[in-house]
Amino acid sequence: MIRILIVDDHAIVRAGIRLLLQQHADFQVVGEAADGQEALQLVQQLEPDVVLMDIGMPGMDGLAATRAISQNYPQVHILTLTQHENREYVLPMLRAGAKGYVLKRAPDDTLARAIRIVAAGGTFLDPRIADVVADDIRQRSARPADPLDTLTEREREVLQLLASGKTYQEVAEALFISVKTVDFHRANLMRKLNLSNRAELVQFAIRRGLVG
Numbered sequence: 134m135i136r137i138l139i140v141d142d143h144a145i146v147r148a149g150i151r152l153l154l155q156q157h158a159d160f161q162v163v164g165e166a167a168d169g170q171e172a173l174q175l176v177q178q179l180e181p182d183v184v185l186m187d188i189g190m191p192g193m194d195g196l197a198a199t200r201a202i203s204q205n206y207p208q209v210h211i212l213t214l215t216q217h218e219n220r221e222y223v224l225p226m227l228r229a230g231a232k233g234y235v236l237k238r239a240p241d242d243t244l245a246r247a248i249r250i251v252a253a254g255g256t257f258l259d260p261r262i263a264d265v266v267a268d269d270i271r272q273r274s275a276r277p278a279d280p281l282d283t284l285t286e287r288e289r290e291v292l293q294l295l296a297s298g299k300t301y302q303e304v305a306e307a308l309f310i311s312v313k314t315v316d317f318h319r320a321n322l323m324r325k326l327n328l329s330n331r332a333e334l335v336q337f338a339i340r341r342g343l344v345g
Contacts, residue, residue, distance in 0.1 A: 135252045138170040138181040139165045142190040169198030175207050182252050185214045194224055203230025210251045220265045233257035283325050291318040296338030
């Protein structure tokens with residue numbers, strides 16, 4: 134049985150997805166959330182196998198929720214289910230930890246197949262967005278190595294927050310991690326970017342357009 138949490142800010146959409154999934158004997162919908170913050174709480178309480186994650190939601194959106202769940206509950210598999218198919222949505226979600234990406238206009242059997250693949254530890258991409266991912270891979274392989282590309286999503290978040298003037302405690306609270314973990318990521322940032330102090334870190338972030 135695959136335990137599923139549905140995350141979407143439209144109640145009628147959640148109801149439709151639930152009805153669809155109930156047709157499959159190996160699916161069990163264990164909960165619904167209307168935003169990313171509620172999704173985080175329910176992931177902790179319900180321990181689903183798969184989270185169907187929308188992107189555009191009020192409050193904590195799907196991208197922020199995906200990052201938080203992937204960092205804190207790596208055993209939970211996130212499958213993006215959205216109407217957005219542009220690269221500015223697809224790539225950030227995959228980089229944040231989503232294991233699959235399905236468009237809401239996909240056939241019913243596509244969603245069911247994607248859930249089973251992601252639950253088993255695989256990756257599923259809707260054929261309509263496969264070209265976006267392939268193009269990104271081609272661009273990355275064609276350009277020179279960039280130190281910024283060596284950073285994990287969490288290290289990028291820590292970099293942006295520290296460079297914007299946040300204290301270690303404020304960064305820890307914003308990312309739901311400990312102060313010790315923040316310092317660990319800071320040390321990795323300094324090493325990977327060949328920086329010596331926080332002033333250089335701020336200058337680097339400004340040069341690369343990561344902070345204003």
